[in-house]
Every structure is written in structure tokens, then in C-alpha cells.
Amino acid sequence: LAKTTQPISMDSYEGQEVNITCSHNNIATNDYITWYQQFPSQGPRFIIQGYKTKVTNEVASLFIPADRKSSTLSLPRVSLSDTAVYYCLVADNDYKLSFGAGTTVTVRA
Amino acid sequence: EAGVVQSPRYKIIEKKQPVAFWCNPISGHNTLYWYLQNLGQGPELLIRYENEEAVDDSQLPKDRFSAERLKGVDSTLKIQPAELGDSAVYLCASSRGRDGYTFGSGTRLTVV
Numbered sequence: 685l686a687k688t689t690q691p692i693s694m695d696s697y698e699g700q701e702v703n704i705t706c707s708h709n710n711i712a713t714n715d716y717i718t719w720y721q722q723f724p725s726q727g728p729r730f731i732i733q734g735y736k737t738k739v740t741n742e743v744a745s746l747f748i749p750a751d752r753k754s755s756t757l758s759l760p761r762v763s764l765s766d767t768a769v770y771y772c773l774v775a776d777n778d779y780k781l782s783f784g785a786g787t788t789v790t791v792r793a
Numbered sequence: 794e795a796g797v798v799q800s801p802r803y804k805i806i807e808k809k810q811p812v813a814f815w816c817n818p819i820s821g822h823n824t825l826y827w828y829l830q831n832l833g834q835g836p837e838l839l840i841r842y843e844n845e846e847a848v849d850d851s852q853l854p855k856d857r858f859s860a861e862r863l864k865g866v867d868s869t870l871k872i873q874p875a876e877l878g879d880s881a882v883y884l885c886a887s888s889r890g891r892d893g894y895t896f897g898s899g900t901r902l903t904v905v
Contacts, residue, residue: 726899728836728896730895771835779894785833785834785835
């Protein structure tokens with residue numbers, strides 16, 4: 685599985701857009717890029733997944749450049765409730781997930 | 794739709810004692826996973842089941858950990874005997890193939 689690298693922490697304020705960039709230089713052709721969110725005392729929750737270009741859902745957008753060696757999760761207009769750990773993962777055909785330490789996003793009022 | 798249900802939510806035991814965790818996956822999900830999450834780290838896969846078959850248990854410490862998924866539905870993860878270093882959150886997840894990958898809230902184990 686491709687290793688991912690993302691910032692340890694990010695701070696933001698309510699109403700701002702938060703962008704978390706993840707690098708996955710060794711991503712394989714059939715791998716998907718997946719992002720999860722985890723709140724304290726809860727299991728990780730699926731946010732968004734993509735293969736290339738841009739994917740958008742009601743929660744976030746995922747931008748993937750043509751070389752797929754990185755991806756950026758964009759959280760629009762964050763609120764205090766978006767404070768959480770965000771994990772960038774690369775999933776293979778068997779959908780085996782390998783979590784890193786994640787990015788702790790802290791949203792302040 | 795009920796999510797992945799795990800019990801107990803919290804467990805405190807003395808070292809060398811046995812402990813078991815239970816997981817009820819989402820109905821229709823044929824794949825079940827057990828993860829271990831240490832404080833400040835991401836979850837690490839312990840074992841993956843496809844129906845009742847353990848297809849990936851390479852990360853399961855088999856000297857003290859065991860798991861079963863009888864009838865391909867509920868699953869139990871056991872530790873015997875528990876050690877201080879086993880204190881962590883044990884997460885169960887399920888999916889239908891690669892779709893609907895959902896985690897439970899976990900069992901927080903404290904070994905004293």
C-alpha cells in the first residue's frame with residue numbers, strides 16, 4: 685500500500701475554508717484516494733473518495749492532480765463541529781485501508 | 794439502518810485476565826474488520842473476514858489474540874492473557890465488498 689504524508693495539525697476559524705494536502709508518491713494505478721474523519725470516542729467516518737480530477741459531495745471536495753501523487757481535501761466554511769482528525773488513505777483493489785496519524789484540525793470561534 | 798454495533802464500550806481488566814469484544818456488523822455486509830487504535834495514532838488492521846473466513850490475519854498477534862466470525866455475521870475478538878500494552882481502542886468495521894465501509898464506535902480497553 686502506498687504511504688501517505690499529511691500535516692500533523694492545522695488550525696482554522698469558523699467560516700473559513702480548510703484545505704488539507706496529502707502526498708502519496710507511490711500510489712498504484714488501481715488505487716483510490718479516500719478520506720476519513722474521526723471525532724473523539726468514535727470510529728472513523730467516510731468523507732469522500734476519488735480516483736482522479738475533482739469529486740464533490742455535501743461535505744467536502746477532493747482535488748486530485750493528473751499525476752495522482754497528491755490530493756487535497758477541501759472543507760468549505762468550517763464550523764466548530766468540524767474539529768476532528770482527518771485521515772488520508774490510499775485503498776487498493778481489496779480495499780485494504782492503511783491509516784497514518786492523520787491531521788488534527790482545530791476550528792476556533 | 795443500524796450501524797456497526799460494538800460492545801462493551803469500555804472495559805477495565807487486570808493484566809493476565811482474558812477479555813472479549815463483540816461486534817455486530819451492518820446487515821448484508823460480508824466483510825468484517827477488526828482494528829486496534831492506540832492513543833494519537835490511526836487504526837491498524839488486525840484481521841479481515843470475508844464471510845466466515847479470515848482472509849488477512851497477518852497483523853494479529855496470534856500468541857494471545859484470537860477472533861472468530863461464526864456464521865459469517867457477528868464476530869468476537871479475544872485477548873488471553875491481556876498485557877498492559879494492550880490498552881487501546883478496538884474498532885470493528887464492516888463493508889459490502891468495497892462499498893459502505895463503516896466503523897463502529899469501538900471498545901476502549903484499559904489493562905491495569
